[in-house]
Amino acid sequence: MTVAAPASAIAPPRPAAVARPRHLRFWLGALILAAGLVVALRWLGNDYAYFAGYFILQYVVLGTAWNILGGYAGYVNFGAAGFMATGAYAAIVVRQALGLDLLPGILAGALTAGLLGLGTGYLTLRLRGVFFSIATLSLTVVLHTLVVNWDYVGGSRGAYIVRPREVPPFTSYGEYLFIVMLGLAVISVGIARAVELSRIGQGLAAIRDNERAAEAVGVPTLRLKLIATTLSGALMGVAGAPLPYYSGYLNPEAAFGLAYAVNAIAMPLIGGIGTWLGPVIGAVLLATLQQAATVTISSALSLWIVGWTLVLFVALAPKGILGMVRRR
Amino acid sequence: MDPTLSLLLNGIVSGLLLGGLYAAAASGLAVSFGMLDIVNIAHPALMVAGAFLVVILGTWLGIDPLLAALLQAPLFYLLGVGIYVAYHHFFERRGDEALQGLAFFFGVMFIIEVGLVMAFGPEQRFLDPWYGFVTLRLGEIDLPLRMLVPALAALAAIGLLYLYLQRSFTGLAIAAVAQDPEALRLMAVNPVRIKRLAFGLSVALAAVAGGALVVVQPVEPSSGQIFIGRVFAICIMGGMASLLGTILAALAFGVAENVTATFYGPSWSPAVAFGWLLLVLAFRPQGLFGKAA
Amino acid sequence: MNEAPVLLRAEGVGKRFGGFVALRDIDIEMRAGERLGLIGPNGSGKSTFVNCLSGNFAAYEGRVVMGGHPLEGLKPHRRVRHGLARTFQLPQPFGSLPVLENVRVPLLFSGEPGNATTRALECLEQVDLAGKADRLPRELTQVELRRLELARAIAAHPRLLIADEAMAGLSHAEVDQMLALLFRLNAGGMAVLMIEHIMRAVTEFSERLVVFVAGRKIAEGTPREVLALRDVEDAYLGRQ
Numbered sequence: 001m002t003v004a005a006p007a008s009a010i011a012p013p014r015p016a017a018v019a020r021p022r023h024l025r026f027w028l029g030a031l032i033l034a035a036g037l038v039v040a041l042r043w044l045g046n047d048y049a050y051f052a053g054y055f056i057l058q059y060v061v062l063g064t065a066w067n068i069l070g071g072y073a074g075y076v077n078f079g080a081a082g083f084m085a086t087g088a089y090a091a092i093v094v095r096q097a098l099g100l101d102l103l104p105g106i107l108a109g110a111l112t113a114g115l116l117g118l119g120t121g122y123l124t125l126r127l128r129g130v131f132f133s134i135a136t137l138s139l140t141v142v143l144h145t146l147v148v149n150w151d152y153v154g155g156s157r158g159a160y161i162v163r164p165r166e167v168p169p170f171t172s173y174g175e176y177l178f179i180v181m182l183g184l185a186v187i188s189v190g191i192a193r194a195v196e197l198s199r200i201g202q203g204l205a206a207i208r209d210n211e212r213a214a215e216a217v218g219v220p221t222l223r224l225k226l227i228a229t230t231l232s233g234a235l236m237g238v239a240g241a242p243l244p245y246y247s248g249y250l251n252p253e254a255a256f257g258l259a260y261a262v263n264a265i266a267m268p269l270i271g272g273i274g275t276w277l278g279p280v281i282g283a284v285l286l287a288t289l290q291q292a293a294t295v296t297i298s299s300a301l302s303l304w305i306v307g308w309t310l311v312l313f314v315a316l317a318p319k320g321i322l323g324m325v326r327r328r
Numbered sequence: 329m330d331p332t333l334s335l336l337l338n339g340i341v342s343g344l345l346l347g348g349l350y351a352a353a354a355s356g357l358a359v360s361f362g363m364l365d366i367v368n369i370a371h372p373a374l375m376v377a378g379a380f381l382v383v384i385l386g387t388w389l390g391i392d393p394l395l396a397a398l399l400q401a402p403l404f405y406l407l408g409v410g411i412y413v414a415y416h417h418f419f420e421r422r423g424d425e426a427l428q429g430l431a432f433f434f435g436v437m438f439i440i441e442v443g444l445v446m447a448f449g450p451e452q453r454f455l456d457p458w459y460g461f462v463t464l465r466l467g468e469i470d471l472p473l474r475m476l477v478p479a480l481a482a483l484a485a486i487g488l489l490y491l492y493l494q495r496s497f498t499g500l501a502i503a504a505v506a507q508d509p510e511a512l513r514l515m516a517v518n519p520v521r522i523k524r525l526a527f528g529l530s531v532a533l534a535a536v537a538g539g540a541l542v543v544v545q546p547v548e549p550s551s552g553q554i555f556i557g558r559v560f561a562i563c564i565m566g567g568m569a570s571l572l573g574t575i576l577a578a579l580a581f582g583v584a585e586n587v588t589a590t591f592y593g594p595s596w597s598p599a600v601a602f603g604w605l606l607l608v609l610a611f612r613p614q615g616l617f618g619k620a621a
Numbered sequence: 622m623n624e625a626p627v628l629l630r631a632e633g634v635g636k637r638f639g640g641f642v643a644l645r646d647i648d649i650e651m652r653a654g655e656r657l658g659l660i661g662p663n664g665s666g667k668s669t670f671v672n673c674l675s676g677n678f679a680a681y682e683g684r685v686v687m688g689g690h691p692l693e694g695l696k697p698h699r700r701v702r703h704g705l706a707r708t709f710q711l712p713q714p715f716g717s718l719p720v721l722e723n724v725r726v727p728l729l730f731s732g733e734p735g736n737a738t739t740r741a742l743e744c745l746e747q748v749d750l751a752g753k754a755d756r757l758p759r760e761l762t763q764v765e766l767r768r769l770e771l772a773r774a775i776a777a778h779p780r781l782l783i784a785d786e787a788m789a790g791l792s793h794a795e796v797d798q799m800l801a802l803l804f805r806l807n808a809g810g811m812a813v814l815m816i817e818h819i820m821r822a823v824t825e826f827s828e829r830l831v832v833f834v835a836g837r838k839i840a841e842g843t844p845r846e847v848l849a850l851r852d853v854e855d856a857y858l859g860r861q
Contacts, residue, residue: 076430078369123606130367131564131609133430135602137369138557142602149595199729206715206726213713216675217727217773218701262438265431273427274717304442311435314428315418 050174056287057181063267063279065235071273074208079136080264085255087237109241117233158251193276266310272322339590347582348479354562356533362568370437372555378538379547397539401532408531444549454546478540561605625652633683658827665833706779712766714758721754731777744772
């Protein structure tokens with residue numbers, strides 16, 4: 001069935017959706033970048049570089065995860081720390097109960113945090129968006145309380161994971177963790193991009209713009225929101241699962257750190273919500289700055305600056321860095 | 329009297345007293361969230377900031393915490409006005425940028441909490457009033473003044489607020505502004521000015537609640553976090569804009585939380601708050617006293 | 622026209638808000654391809670009725686049956702699958718999506734997602750917005766936004782379109798344009814329920830007219846019949 005351009009149009013209408021997504025370009029680019037990073041860091045031979053790299057990549061995953069619900073659908077999750085800690089503690093439980101290591105731990109983290117997202121969403125997403133946000137805030141506090149009172153995972157004393165000194169074929173344990181997190185980052189960004197370009201992502205955009213209208217024209221809003229919450233939660237759990245392996249020790253203070261909650265929101269907002277690239281930019285920028293800042297100023301001060309940056313960006317540059325670049 | 333019964337009775341009574349404190353904490357939110365529809369999640373953080381300032385002021389001037397809270401209230405009123413002006417200029421005017429508005433208040437909350445940590449350290453601060461260790465006794469029931477006085481002060485403050493909202497022109501305008509800003513404009517009243525006033529008032533109330541908080545328990549920068557679930561649950565359950573509803577919901581909440589704490593330990597309090605919030609959201613989001621959607 | 626099958630049946634539909642009864646015991650029937658007008662003073666429950674039909678109000682008394690299928694318990698997006706579509710009094714576009722996407726994205730969730738782009742372009746042509754396919758909603762005029770609203774609503778081939786005050790605030794010429802558009806759409810077999818205050822438009826358009834006052838249906842018949850009734854005149858002029 002052909003469509004004839006109406007004579008009244010000044011130019012034939014260009015169907016905006018015809019541009020075929022460049023899937024190959026993205027994956028090739030991502031893999032080349034990843035490989036390049038691995039080679040570069042191995043050449044550098046500095047173990048600290050691996051840990052700094054892990055730190056930054058963890059935020060890429062966290063920010064990307066948050067953006068799937070926050071940027072794509074417009075629902076703000078204030079409890080990123082809770083989801084991340086869920087992943088971390090799921091990994092610990094799996095280790096202590098079943099003796100399984102990092103990779104199964106990541107799966108457990110994804111599953112548990114995903115279920116948590118689904119549950120929270122199911123209970124609150126039928127109502128106004130603000131109620132979902134408020135619920136996520138108090139959820140973190142509850143999870144924190146739960147963990148503090150749960151001796152199996154060490155309660156407030158914390159839990160230990162012995163880090164092996166060598167992990168062949170990697171040159172060091174640090175490199176191993178770095179590469180795992182790098183893989184997770186590539187996968188999460190890939191998933192976010194796939195969602196964004198799919199009808200799920202387009203439906204979420206409609207929900208974000210005008211949920212009532214979206215529902216009225218046949219978009220299954222609740223179903224899409226639940227998909228987004230579950231996926232977002234699961235990926236946040238994935239960001240947190242390697243944490244006990246990274247530090248060798250995990251206590252509730254660290255797992256539920258405020259830094260995660262604020263960064264999960266600040267990075268996508270500052271980088272640019274609504275697309276997969278924004279959280280990546282925001283995470284790389286902010287995480288690098290914070291890593292640099294922690295050695296020069298106190299971590300509380302650097303976090304404080306993140307808070308101010310968030311407020312300033314949200315007020316003055318609501319579309320983030322990507323938005324500022326695109327306007328030219 | 330049977331010891332368990334006595335325990336229960338005292339649990340209920342102190343729960344009611346605690347509820348008085350919670351009512352103070354939630355009353356400001358009834359104004360900002362209930363009447364103005366502004367999701368000020370930084371409200372508890374502002375309360376804690378008020379609490380810290382009360383400790384400083386009270387220690388420095390050697391006065392009672394509640395008096396200090398009253399003295400500092402105008403300062404917080406101005407702070408509230410400032411926050412609203414920024415919020416209105418950057419977010420409210422722009423329309424339905426709900427996400428950015430929420431992120432703004434989250435940022436404010438974060439800045440306050442981390443700022444307090446930087447200024448005062450993460451440890452607890454306290455300020456004991458002269459009556460801090462006096463307990464009245466009514467038969468089997470203990471009435472510690474450290475809980476009774478803030479509860480009464482809270483009720484008094486809310487009572488004053490109620491009178492103001494019902495009797496004064498600006499008070500009525502505040503109730504009207506959420507429902508019909510156009511009608512206000514037609515009466516040559518600037519809705520923005522009214523909202524500014526109301527929001528400033530809500531933050532001043534938060535500061536007063538902070539003073540009450542200091543009397544009841546020591547405060548630390550992170551004290552606000554557990555209050556978020558509490559005050560929003562209470563505000564929603566109380567029907568959002570109803571002050572009477574807020575008081576009743578707060579009392580019920582205080583009792584539930586305290587009785588749970590008495591019999592199962594205090595560490596489960598956040599769970600009570602969250603569970604309560606979820607129940608309210610699931611079954612009756614318009615609250616016990618609100619109108620159905 | 623009288624032999625056309627019954628498309629929509631509303632039986633005993635009512636709605637309360639706390640103590641306030643917004644709608645009481647509404648019985649309305651529409652046949653396939655029919656043009657029905659709904660009029661009444663402000664606050665008479667017209668919009669409430671539309672919200673019950675569309676499912677925006679989940680809880681109401683009575684039943685709504687569409688093409689033989691009861692719609693009770695169905696969310697708005699499911700009612701769309703049964704052939705119901707509505708526009709809003711104030712246009713509700715998807716602000717960050719271009720005009721074409723506004724129409725295309727909902728189609729991705731309808732029966733034929735593969736045809737979405739083609740069908741979206743068709744709809745835009747029908748409402749004469751094809752030239753603005755790439756624009757953002759904020760670049761459109763009021764009347765263009767209303768046309769976009771219509772395009773989006775008809776995209777999934779609804780059997781019934783509820784046009785809720787689609788002409789409010791339009792100029793005389795613009796009203797004529799919209800009327801012509803709605804007649805065209807109706808000619809294709811789509812039934813239209815028009816809620817309108819502009820008497821000229823609704824009397825010209827409707828085959829039958831229904832009058833609401835204070836939540837009740839007080840009259841039904843051809844426009845000429847209905848407007849001659851004393852009760853209707855009283856309702857509009859405020860006499861008890």
